Amino acid sequence: MAKNVNRPNIPPKVKTNLWRSSGGRCQFNNCNTPLWLHKATMDQMNKAYIAHIFAFSKGGARYDEVKSPLLEKDFSNLMLVCDECHRTFDDKSKEEEYPADRLITMKRVHEERIELLTGIAPDMRSHILLFGAKIGQNASPLNFHSATQAILPNYYPSMPRPVEIGMQSALEDHAESYWLAEEENLIIKFKSEVQYLKGKHETQHFSIFGLAPQPLLIKLGTLLGDLYDAEVYQLHREPTTWKWLDQKYDVKHQIVPASTDHKVVALKFELSATITDDRIKNSLGEESSIWSITHSSPNNDYLKSRLHLQDFRRIARKALDQIKARHGEDVIIHVFPAMPVSTAIELGRVWMPKADLAMIIYDQNRREGGFIKTLKIS
Incomplete structure (x- = not known):
């Protein structure tokens, strides 16, 4: 030198x-x-x-x-x-x-x-919200760096750290106590970490990243509802990224109405995989009216763009209205999800507590050999 x-x-x-x-x-x-x-x-x-x-x-x-x-x-x-x-x-x-x-x-x-x-303007800032079982582990795809890369350049992190509402329970997910504990933990964390920012922080936009069991993601969506200005993101497998991709092909979600008019009503979300009716009847009995929301090619990585998620929101909202109109005000919708994480959160967000029917969410559990009841949304 x-x-x-x-x-x-x-x-x-x-x-x-x-x-x-x-x-x-x-x-x-x-x-x-x-x-x-x-x-x-x-x-x-x-x-x-x-x-x-x-x-x-x-x-x-x-x-x-x-x-x-x-x-x-x-x-x-x-x-x-x-x-x-x-x-x-x-x-x-x-x-x-x-x-x-x-x-x-x-x-x-x-x-x-x-x-x-x-030079970032206040309306370009967003709180990065992480909800999942592996928050804080660098090896997990659910981390602050990956989330930051996903929201740029439309939004920028409002703080040098994420808002974390991770899962806490050491119980196994086949037990009812697991779902009760995790639901309570989610509600408490949401109030202390997310609701606290609502109306008190200069940034009011939230970028949502979730990797958790689908019933809990749906519950998170109900807590957000339409009261929060938020965008939900999806983890893609190929390429591995949370960033929304520009896809030229369309995904047209469709409603398959029930062929019967029983008072026990099921709604299948056949987005990541198909769910045969016999699996539903094993849980609810033979006298079940089974609706479905699906698309032409159910698979784990079909949802690529914001437009795909927007189309899902539209069709989910429509299905909730149609089920209520056909089956009446006093039924409960039994929800059987096989769906990407972003659609699970958005299902919760489009559900309206004062207008829509109550939902019981099921989860596939290998130990129990089928679907089990988890949470009630009402």
Whole structure:
């Protein structure tokens, strides 16, 4: 590393501009270290280095006889970096690995990102809400980083952390006590973490990410309802992402009405897989009126775009109205879901507590050899 006691005296205005444009963070690619904070003690301090892209002294990295004297105090030739990154590229032996063009690109990309993020309007911010069994585990697809990537560039995180309402019970899901405990935990967490923000935080939009048993996702949807300005996301398998994809093909959900008019009414959601009627009758008996919401090709990864989810909302709303009109006000809808996580949440959101029939949600349980009752939505 070249040494020179006659280091240029950078003007205060240029230093201020460097701190502003970098957001006070290291501009070296993928570093982003805060340069005002001690990593261990959290004490405030200035640990920034002002590094030259074209070295100011002969023998320095990337020295240029024309550009170096001309740009030695110029903003365009200076980067704000941490000590470790400064040592990485401010070395004559690393010139080929870190040419000037590469560093200029690093500086530009970092400054563009800071400008974009600091210019976010309040109506572009969103609370990232995570609900699932593996919250906080980096290996899980349900994490803050993946969620942030999914909402960009339409929305930006309102806070540097998600709103987490994870599952808590150590009980097994074949037991009634499991569902009661998880439902109670969800309600308590929702009130303390989500409802608390409603009307009190400047950001009122929520981005919803769920990986949990479908009855609990439906329950979460009922808590959100239409009172919250929210967008629900879906985890895709190919490619693996939460980001909504632009799909040219249409998905047309359809209602298959019941062929009988019994007072025991079932509604199958055959979206991820088909559910044969005999499985429903094993739970409800032979005298059951079985409705279905399905589409042309039920599979685990069919739902790709926002438009697909919008079409599901439309058809689910229509089915709830048709069942009530045909079977009357005093029936309960027994819901048998085989559906993507986003549609489970949206089913809860379109259900209206004052207008719609009560629902009993079932869940497939291998230990019990079929569907079991879980939660009642009423």
